Amino acid sequence: MKTLILGEVIDNKLSSGTLEIINKANSLSLEYKVVTVGSSDAPVIGSSTFHQTYIKRSAESLQFNNVADKLSQIIQEENISLVLAPSTYQCRDLVSFLSVDLLSSPVSNVINFDIQDGSVVTTNSINGGESIYKTKITSSCSLLLIRPKSFDPIDLELNSEYETIEVENSDIEIFDVFKEEKSGPQLEDSKIVISAGRGMVEKENLSLVEDLANKLNAAIGGTRAIVDAGWMPYSQQVGQTGKTVKPDVYIACGISGATQHQVGMKDSKFIIAINKDEEAPIFQLADLGIVGDTLSVIPKINENI
Ligand SMILES: Cc1cc2nc3c(=O)[nH]c(=O)nc-3n(C[C@H](O)[C@H](O)[C@H](O)COP(=O)(O)OP(=O)(O)OC[C@H]3O[C@@H](n4cnc5c(N)ncnc54)[C@H](O)[C@@H]3O)c2cc1C
Known part of the structure; x- marks a missing residue:
């Protein structure tokens, strides 16, 4: 064929x-x-x-x-x-x-x-x-x-x-082009992806995830909930209407694990989830689950790496 x-x-x-x-x-x-x-x-x-x-x-x-x-x-x-x-x-x-x-x-x-x-x-x-x-x-x-x-x-x-x-340019006149800046490891190819969800509580707390990502040379992703809230650009959304990732390690921070999110990360090789609700669906996927407050667990991990 x-x-x-x-x-x-x-x-x-x-x-x-x-x-x-x-x-x-x-x-x-x-x-x-x-x-x-x-x-x-x-x-x-x-x-x-x-x-x-x-x-x-x-x-x-x-x-x-x-x-x-x-x-x-x-x-x-x-x-x-x-x-x-x-x-x-x-x-x-x-x-x-x-x-x-x-x-x-x-x-x-x-x-x-x-x-x-x-x-x-x-x-x-x-x-x-x-x-x-x-x-x-x-x-x-x-x-x-x-x-x-x-x-x-x-x-x-x-x-x-x-x-x-x-190929020739088409004859459409372009008035303005916005190019999203890319820096650091990219979601598509990174061996470690750390994603944040609403359980990071406030946008300012994403600095904890950034610190962890810098230490691990990881790419940062997020759920649609926080993208819609304007905490992160759409290019970093993981899931059904975002990107599909398959890293060696996926760390879900304060993410409930809705099916629309899971579809973008469920094939990751090793999944770590941090969530204060032990019933959160993300724990059904996780290889390692940490039941706790992201705002105290992530700083502890950062201190120890
Ligand atoms: C058509 C469609 C397409 C969609 N596409 C996508 C998609 O591509 N990607 C995507 O992600 N979603 C998508 N969604 C949305 C999806 O259904 C969920 O609403 C979304 O994934 C939830 O995001 P979240 O886990 O951040 O928030 P929530 O569901 O609100 O979960 C927050 C979690 O944080 C925990 N938490 C709260 N505070 C703390 C704390 N201090 N410490 C620890 N844990 C805490 C809570 O226990 C909870 O489990 C889509 C929905 C639809 C209908």
Whole structure:
């Protein structure tokens, strides 16, 4: 089955979502090429093991229609019948354009897929991970949006050999661009994630979590409750409508453990929860539970590291 993996470049590298899909495609022995979309000048994203095309777009352009046109052309000229993309803002936008061009409905929330009797069969997670359903795709081109962390990323030696296609800016006038500053370890790749919830009581107390994160070189996340309260930017939200993380250690500080939060962190390898309510659902997931007040437990941990 001729396959196109729609990849992304983040910080001059192939995104972790792209590397996860490449690993899965290899395990199914799919015949694939990678088309990566980004705005970096000369990212090191080529590989001797697959063909790579880099579609370079302007960092200022917020429009994806020209990129989607190029992708659509590649898919149709090369008779691609399976498109695999990580479920990110950019790829969701691009796949929406493709679905119109190719008259094919995208299948989203994919957590696994297989090829059975020549058809693509997917496993999908919905309702905050509480329900799983399966699809068998009958359209001539299958478009899959795959949830991050569904597969392990492949370890690749990357080079600078790939084809580059530059796309024109669209003729939309941009008045202003807001770029969220990123500093310190990022949620997607950090081995330790410390997340805060309403049980940190006040925004000012997040400094305790920051101190702990600095000591452990950890990324900081939060629940939707505190993001909605303006304690943290949305880019740090973990859960169904935020990011999915799968670190070696996840420390939940004052988080009840609602299913919508769990779906973004339940696959972490070791979960530590601090909550004053011993009945909090987060303890059902935790490998280590600390029943206590975050405002006294976290300073004690900080003192002892
Ligand atoms: C469609 C939809 C999508 C959603 N998406 C997300 C999502 O992506 N991510 C997400 O996180 N949520 C999401 N939610 C919200 C989710 O349902 C919960 O409301 C939210 O996760 C609760 O956040 P919380 O644990 O911080 O707050 P709470 O549920 O209020 O829990 C606070 C916890 O802190 C404990 N606590 C209080 N004080 C202390 C203290 N001093 N010391 C120790 N513990 C203390 C309490 O016992 C309690 O367990 C979504 C909801 C919906 C409907």
